Amino acid sequence: MKAAFFQRPVLEVAPELVGAELYVDGVGGVIVEVEAYHPDDRASHAFGNRRTKRNGAMFLAGGHAYVYRSYGIHWCLNLVCESDEVAAAVLVRALEPRRGLEAMRARRGSMADRLLCAGPGRLCQALGVTGEYDALPLGRPPFELRARQFEPELAVGPRIGLTKAADRPWRFGLAGSPYLSRAFAA
DNA sequence: CAGTGGATGCTCT
DNA sequence: GAGCATCCACTGT
Numbered sequence: 001m002k003a004a005f006f007q008r009p010v011l012e013v014a015p016e017l018v019g020a021e022l023y024v025d026g027v028g029g030v031i032v033e034v035e036a037y038h039p040d041d042r043a044s045h046a047f048g049n050r051r052t053k054r055n056g057a058m059f060l061a062g063g064h065a066y067v068y069r070s071y072g073i074h075w076c077l078n079l080v081c082e083s084d085e086v087a088a089a090v091l092v093r094a095l096e097p098r099r100g101l102e103a104m105r106a107r108r109g110s111m112a113d114r115l116l117c118a119g120p121g122r123l124c125q126a127l128g129v130t131g132e133y134d135a136l137p138l139g140r141p142p143f144e145l146r147a148r149q150f151e152p153e154l155a156v157g158p159r160i161g162l163t164k165a166a167d168r169p170w171r172f173g174l175a176g177s178p179y180l181s182r183a184f185a186a
Numbered sequence: 187c188a189g190t191g192g193a194t195g196c197t198c199t
Numbered sequence: 200g201a202g203c204a205t206c207c208a209c210t211g212t
Contacts, residue, residue: 035204043204045197054197071205072195078204091204121205161204181205 001138001145003063010036010081010088013062015156015172017079017090019148024127025141027100029117032174033093033181035159037078039086042164046087057135058087065143067124067134074121077129079138093160093171094118096179097126119181155184 001020006013014036022028037044045055045068057066058080066078066089078089095117097104104116104126117123124130138145155175158167160182173180 037204045204052197068204069194069196071193071203073193074205076204093204119205159204163203 001147003061003137003139005147006062006079006081006138007083008062008081010038010090011170013079013081014090014170015154016148017092018154018172018174019150019152021098021144021146021148022092022095022127023099023144024129024133025100026144027103027127028095028144029098030096030174031092031094032096032177032179034172035091035093036088036170036172037091038088038170041168041170043159043162043166043168044087044089046089049085049087051087055087058089059084060135063138065133065136065138067129067131069131070121075124075130076120077124077127077133091120092123093120094173094177094179094181095123096174096177103128114178118179122181157184 014034017034020031039049046058062081064080066080070076077092080089082088097116116126153175155173157171159171
């Protein structure tokens with residue numbers, strides 16, 4: 001997947017990432033859930049295009065990784081979109097494991113396979129993503145991204161775990177997938 | 187099942 | 200010093 005794919009409006013890119021494949025050092029699978037974050041959005045780490053120490057990677061060109069620590073414990077992986085002047089990103093919240101299942105189970109401990117990557121923190125743990133991956137380009141190893149090969153049935157809803165701008169329907173998922181972090185409302 | 191609370195570390199005001 | 204783009208274990212049905 002080329003950087004140009006990401007250098008478009010984030011609300012256009014995010015739904016197209018559902019069904020795409022993401023691998024980190026060969027471990028990963030099919031993305032089934034994402035959320036979009038935009039500069040006009042109080043919930044974004046780069047609200048108002050304000051650069052901070054943490055969010056630097058969001059100001060790179062579309063096609064880079066933005067990895068941050070969540071609740072002091074977990075890592076969360078974003079795919080940076082748009083340009084160096086518009087700090088937007090897509091949070092990868094869940095994927096259906098396809099390759100490297102043994103590595104995922106080893107990193108996460110023995111859990112049901114449907115929970116290996118069901119949530120942004122779990123996903124990073126399973127794929128081995130840490131802060132060292134922040135600001136890396138997505139177009140070459142350790143990352144590998146493949147555009148979706150099918151037209152998925154999309155589910156849309158409000159984003160999860162927010163207090164600010166919690167009403168915006170910027171969560172996109174593969175309808176009915178058992179690998180979601182949470183089901184979408186009917 | 188649903189709901190609650192603790193762990194944990196960094197960013198930002 | 201407050202507040203998290205979370206997860207898990209534990210409680211009580």
